[in-house]
Amino acid sequence: MTSGFAIFVVTMLSMMISGGASVLAQTTADALRLDLTQDGLDAVAREIQSRFLQDIDGQKIEDIHRKLKNGWILESRDLEYSVDFRKLDLKATSQGIRVDFLVNRIELHAGAVEVSRPFLWWDIGSRCSSVDISIKGGSDLALSVLLNPVVTDAGNLDADLVDVIFAIDEDSYEVRGPVDCSGILGFGKYMRQAVSGMLVAAREQVAEVVKREVVSLLPESVTQIDAMLHQSYELHVGYPGVPFAQDLILTGAPSAVESREGRVVFTMSSEISAILRDGFIEHFEPDRRVVRIPPGTPFGSVGLNKKVINDALDALHPLARKEFEIDPANMPQLRAYLNAVTLSSIWPDLQEISLDAHEVRAFISSPGLPTVEPIAGSSGERTARFAVKIPDAKLSIMVKSNGKWMRYANVNVSLVLPLSIDMQDGEIAVELHDMAVVDVRGGWADGYTPVIDIFESDLAKVLVKSLLEVVYLRGPFLRLLVPVYDFGGGRLGFANPQSDDPYFTIDLVSAKR
Incomplete structure (x- = not known):
């Protein structure tokens, strides 16, 4: 029961940014910071020479x-x-x-x-x-x-x-x-x-x-570099068994550039377009090819502004205030917990009312938008730490009595999840830490008067935290392949993720296969 209810709640939270078919777009200023050292400029020079000169x-x-x-x-x-x-x-x-x-x-x-x-x-x-x-x-x-x-004012490098x-x-x-x-x-x-x-x-x-x-020859070379900075990246966001199949298109453009002694810093703006649609992913198998990146020549760093992540969450959250029903057919891991017997430990009132069946229906909405905040690490730490704040995720329960479905109870969950991003075996690993803050609040549906006016909020909170601890003990719950690119006559990779508010930064380094 303990882990089951927690799975139910956390799965509910994972669906907070799903939606119906629509297209959204918004622009984020200072979205990306590209800091190139002299070694990085040397690589850029080799790339320009091979491609354009x-x-x-x-x-x-x-x-x-x-x-x-x-x-x-x-x-x-x-x-x-x-x-x-x-x-x-x-x-x-x-x-x-x-x-x-x-x-x-x-x-x-x-x-x-x-x-x-x-x-x-x-x-x-x-x-x-x-x-x-x-x-x-x-x-x-x-x-x-x-x-x-x-x-330029038009957003082009000159x-x-x-x-x-x-x-x-x-x-x-x-x-x-x-x-x-x-x-x-x-x-x-x-x-x-x-x-x-x-x-x-x-x-x-x-x-x-x-x-x-x-x-x-210079104007054409500058134009070519400007074209390299104006890039679009398409990301497919999804998870098996969750009504969450979205495409994000991130388009970058330079907004400022500064030359310093031994380094050049580009600041980029971005436009995020989200193509949202209902749909379930049957199977998802990430590319597990491992690229090992030994310590290499530091070419500089790339910093992603937290606002880009938060705007992406916003773009993936258009139907936040609308309810949608959890379908156990698409999430079989929740089927055992969408019944009155299981949930009666949270709502003892379920044991006192006359129900036509033990089956319950559950609906999700999220009036509050999830946000991400960097957390400063210790000096020299090669890990990016951040907190995901979920201010208000709402679960509504319906039960069937006298042949009719009726609104029964609501649960509001707020979470602050401390996470870290690290490099492990050529992959970016996202890991949950054991300092999560959980707040669970329960209430009754409008028009319903309970026989037993009790909601076991402490038990519900313990259950949610227990699952988070299980996730923590299992280690990284998300792994992303670290891309390695052919660039400047060599290989360009990434290492040492860090937090540098408002940016999440990662070093650019020379790499080998």
Whole structure:
């Protein structure tokens, strides 16, 4: 009897967020906090390079027009450039994010170079063909861009250009050609040498061209990163034998970004859409594949705001004030307890009234919405602790007398359940602790006058707490597979869940299968 009634009550509480077919949506600000360390930024840089930053081969660019000190004009036409990227580095500073493009080689090809100068009322000049400029790379050649990351009013990631640094060392700069020259100003070897010298002198302007072209790649890269932050995740929520089959769609978007020395912190907003419907899950078998995550390089952490969880509970709770009947056919574990003989220890009055049958009917409603609150752990603790507060879950009982079903009694249960989230064998384990606070209140249905006006609230409370203790002694009651992702040329996993009010945080680490 003891565990049976407790099972009945706790199963009742597990159904408090079920509902009929409908769609709800609401937005949560500051839903997620993504804190990336320098190691995390290194992984992001590798991911960007592998996905978005490809070598440039034969990209056409605008003509170069340069006035020389002696009045000559140098024009390079039919330009193409190629870049062999070696590595992309991201560095977080208090001034912004520094993006270093490290290159092996930069090639600039001009189909034609024209040299001219004013003479009386017109310009005279010569034309040379096929000139190549090589900028040799290596460990020292880097184009550095300083960006100030921002989030627009429309909720998109953007970046303000603060500075661009790119200097070409004289020893790394090589001019080959032109192949031939012709024109009034000269031709042959002399003209080829003159044009080559002019292009050598134009090293700084060539550097400006390279800066302009490489910087032009940044908007697309920022757009791609923004797309990575705008993600939707679909979660199926259900439990066998419970009228609880809902889909949650969580859509994230950046709301703020801050660059600090050695780390970047993104704050995300989220929209939660819930597709609610009645339905029973016949069978549920979670993926039990175990991924062991050894201590790895800390990439940063992800923090989930408690408000997201509470808003999700709210989204899954649209019919909270409406009653729905518990059907023993769908919950056979409760069948033995939905009868007057079993429940008479809680309501002795059931032994005194004339009933047509021992069968009773039970209805559930939940005027009070469950909420979640983080609980601060001890220093250095690698466990996230939190409390689930269920303020008011109502159970209504009907009995059959003289051929009619009538309202008989009500039970209101309030719970504060201390839980913890830990990592065990590559899984997130949710565990109940033995400090639960239970409050049980009973009352009679409107219009019913009992023969024995007694509700054994203390017994009911003991019964509920006894079941919670059984759950506690059994260890984790919920296990979730820890996802591991291919990212940045390696494996990205999670470890060390913690509470950091208002966030539940978990570390991002390098992982192995």
